[in-house]
Amino acid sequence: MAWKHWSFRILGVTGMLVVWAGAASMLPDTVLPGPSAVLQTIWRNLHQPETFYHIGVTVRRVVVGMGLALVGGTLIGVVMGISRVGEWVLDTWVLVGLTIPAVVYGIVSILWFGLNDFAAFVAIGISAFPAIAINMWQGVKAIDLSLVHMGKAFRLCRRSLILKVVLPQTVPYLLAAVRYALGISWKIATVVELIGLSSGVGYMLHYWYGLFSMRQVLAWTLTFTGVLVLFEFMVLKPLDGWVTRWRPRVST
Amino acid sequence: MAAQGLDVERGPVRATPKIRLERVSKRFRLPRGRELLVLDGLDLEVEEGALVSIVGPSGCGKSTLLNILAGLEPVSEGRIWVDGKEVGQSEVRVGYVFQQPRLLSWRTLRGNVLLPLEEMRLPRAEREARADRYLALVGLQEFAHYYPLQVSGGMQQRVAIARALAVEPEVLLADEPFSALDELTARRMREEFVRIWQATGRTVLFVTHSIREAVFLSTRVVVVTRRPARVYLDVPVPVPYPRAYEDDRLFALEKEITREFLRMEERDGPHDVRSAWASRE
Numbered sequence: 283m284a285w286k287h288w289s290f291r292i293l294g295v296t297g298m299l300v301v302w303a304g305a306a307s308m309l310p311d312t313v314l315p316g317p318s319a320v321l322q323t324i325w326r327n328l329h330q331p332e333t334f335y336h337i338g339v340t341v342r343r344v345v346v347g348m349g350l351a352l353v354g355g356t357l358i359g360v361v362m363g364i365s366r367v368g369e370w371v372l373d374t375w376v377l378v379g380l381t382i383p384a385v386v387y388g389i390v391s392i393l394w395f396g397l398n399d400f401a402a403f404v405a406i407g408i409s410a411f412p413a414i415a416i417n418m419w420q421g422v423k424a425i426d427l428s429l430v431h432m433g434k435a436f437r438l439c440r441r442s443l444i445l446k447v448v449l450p451q452t453v454p455y456l457l458a459a460v461r462y463a464l465g466i467s468w469k470i471a472t473v474v475e476l477i478g479l480s481s482g483v484g485y486m487l488h489y490w491y492g493l494f495s496m497r498q499v500l501a502w503t504l505t506f507t508g509v510l511v512l513f514e515f516m517v518l519k520p521l522d523g524w525v526t527r528w529r530p531r532v533s534t
Numbered sequence: 535m536a537a538q539g540l541d542v543e544r545g546p547v548r549a550t551p552k553i554r555l556e557r558v559s560k561r562f563r564l565p566r567g568r569e570l571l572v573l574d575g576l577d578l579e580v581e582e583g584a585l586v587s588i589v590g591p592s593g594c595g596k597s598t599l600l601n602i603l604a605g606l607e608p609v610s611e612g613r614i615w616v617d618g619k620e621v622g623q624s625e626v627r628v629g630y631v632f633q634q635p636r637l638l639s640w641r642t643l644r645g646n647v648l649l650p651l652e653e654m655r656l657p658r659a660e661r662e663a664r665a666d667r668y669l670a671l672v673g674l675q676e677f678a679h680y681y682p683l684q685v686s687g688g689m690q691q692r693v694a695i696a697r698a699l700a701v702e703p704e705v706l707l708a709d710e711p712f713s714a715l716d717e718l719t720a721r722r723m724r725e726e727f728v729r730i731w732q733a734t735g736r737t738v739l740f741v742t743h744s745i746r747e748a749v750f751l752s753t754r755v756v757v758v759t760r761r762p763a764r765v766y767l768d769v770p771v772p773v774p775y776p777r778a779y780e781d782d783r784l785f786a787l788e789k790e791i792t793r794e795f796l797r798m799e800e801r802d803g804p805h806d807v808r809s810a811w812a813s814r815e
Contacts, residue, residue: 428636435604435630436650436701446649450640528640528681 315497323501337509340471340482343399347406348467352460354407355414362415363422364448376419379412384470385477392478402474409470414459421455422448453525461518468510550618551579552737553603553626553705558612559762560598572598574762575612580705585731585738587748589791590758591799596741599763600707603739604628616704629698629736631708635690637682637697644669644678647697654701668696671730688719695727699734706731708740712747721779724751728775745795749788750777757795760802767794 299317306316327333358376361368388405395401425448433447475484483506490498560573572595580586590596601607603614605624613620629650637646647665656664669675672692682690691711698706712720712727728751731738742748748755749771757767769791773783 428632428634429638431606432630432632432636433649434606435628435707436653436697437605437624437627438650438653442653446652447638450638453640525640528683530683 312494312496315500319497320500320504323497324505327498327501327505333505336482336486337506340468340475340484340506341509343402343406343471343474343482344464344467346399347403347471348410348460348463350403350407351410351414351463351467355411355459355463356418356456358411359415359418360422360444360449360452362419363425364444369419372415373419376412376415379408380416384409384466385473388470388474388477392474397478397480402471402479405474406467406470410463410466413462413466417455417459417462418452421452424455425451457518457522457525461514464510464513468506472506551615552582552584552617553580553739554578554615554618555599556613556615558599558602558614559610560595560602560607561610571762573602574764576758576763576765578756578765580737580739581753582737583735584753585728585740585751586754586756587740587742587752588756588758589742589745589748589795590763591760592743594758594761595763596758597709600630600709600739600741603705603707604630627701627704629701629703629706631691631694631698631706631711633710633714635682635687635694637690637693639682642679642681643674643685643693646682646693647700650697650701664700665696668700669693671699671733672696672726686719688715688723691715691723692726695730699730699736703736706736706738708738710742713743720747725776727751728777732775745791746788749784749791750779755787755791757791757798759798766798767791 302314302317306314306319311319358372362372362376363369384405387408391401391405391408395404429447429451430443433443438447471482472484472487475482476488479485483502486502487499490502555576555578557575557577558573559571559575562570562572564570576599578586588596588599598607602609602623603626605626605628609623614623614626615621616626637643638649641649644665647669648661651661651664654661666675666678669678672695674689674692674696677685677689682693685693691714694711698708712723715723724747740748740751745755752771754768754770756765757769758764759766769787771784771787773781773787777784
């Protein structure tokens with residue numbers, strides 16, 4: 283039942299709000315403002331066009347950076363999955379890429395490319411790609427080889443084998459990678475904005491941090507979280523349902 | 535039409551066979567420089583339009599033989615002829631029906647039949663007409679837009695048969711296609727298979743471990759030995775189609791082949807555990 287899982291979702295959110303309100307009532311407003319104060323701030327922010335400008339800027343950086351990471355990560359992950367040599371050559375790099383703190387990418391790309399959007403795209407792209415590459419690598423390794431044999435017996439060329447038999451099997455892994463990359467990308471975006479840019483959600487967080495406004499810091503965090511949740515429900519979930527439409531639903 | 539010209543008179547004058555394997559050998563390399571000889575100079579001829587079954591002990595290399603024709607395994611030695619012309623392995627146009635349906639679950643049944651057709655240089659309309667024709671032949675035209683996981687195992691296997699036939703192969707390879715089905719479904723599928731085979735007149739090479747199935751389906755039954763596989767027995771089944779399961783002639787033939795099969799097993803001695811291990815390495 284659709285209403286049933288929604289009621290549980292609402293229960294989860296209210297539970298969290300109750301815990302938050304309880305904690306806030308015992309602490310001064312500068313340390314932890316309550317939910318109602320923060321929601322009021324969010325409401326007031328939403329009446330200012332500037333807010334949407336900053337959100338828009340961050341969304342664009344996240345989307346472009348993540349797009350770069352998806353293309354690069356998928357390509358590298360697939361190569362690692364289908365070729366032994368590719369795996370030997372690339373796996374160290376992917377692991378190194380995963381280990382280096384994202385702040386380093388942010389600092390380096392700002393030093394190289396200056397205080398601009400391009401630096402943000404590069405930093406986000408490079409930070410998010412190892413996670414995607416690893417997901418796709420595992421995805422390609424988990425493919426059903428008997429289907430590949432079938433394809434070969436029916437004389438599918440290499441390109442068709444990859445496009446029609448291998449890649450569709452990795453779609454669930456790709457979706458997992460997108461979700462993961464989205465989380466990473468937005469974190470890096472705020473970090474880059476915080477260290478070097480003068481626009482975006484990260485910049486605003488930095489600004490209100492400078493003014494010691496806990497209320498605004500929480501308001502901006504929650505606002506952008508809301509954007510991501512919206513993206514999950516408006517884009518990723520429907521997409522997920524569409525690409526796995528062939529799977530019979532498990533009914534409870 | 536397919537059933538004619540199949541009385542295998544082993545005379546010197548015969549029509550050119552559709553498929554001819556000449557001294558085909560297959561070795562697998564094992565660790566520490568050892569080798570496993572799976573096929574040892576196998577000779578086999580399949581007449582145009584015949585349905586030839588290959589029966590042998592498990593692990594004897596029956597599937598390897600089909601994989602060689604499908605170009606999935608390179609031959610070590612030997613030659614392959616199609617219509618009297620020597621061909622490379624990957625030049626034989628085959629349709630393959632596996633033990634499992636091996637359908638792409640994200641494509642509709644029709645999409646699955648279309649898959650190999652998309653590789654052939656056919657106009658789109660012709661491709662689709664062909665897919666629909668073969669889906670209809672296996673009785674699934676109404677389910678064309680279903681996804682594989684929404685239909686039964688027997689239906690999935692029928693889609694696999696339609697897919698293999700849709701490429702209009704020079705030889706249809708079937709590797710125990712009914713062994714994963716329950717017996718009643720398998721029985722119905724065998725009858726269906728004979729009907730479909732007769733409707734298309736394709737040449738079929740059918741691997742099975744069941745002598746009963748082989749005798750019921752085939753125009754000829756070929757018994758091969760334990761690894762390395764060689765032809766041990768090659769008998770025609772001179773019973774007209776459609777056949778009944780309870781036909782006494784089939785039953786007699788089944789008994790006779792089974793007796794020969796056991797004799798062959800006895801001759802080859804107790805199962806060699808060492809070579810069984812070697813094949814697993």
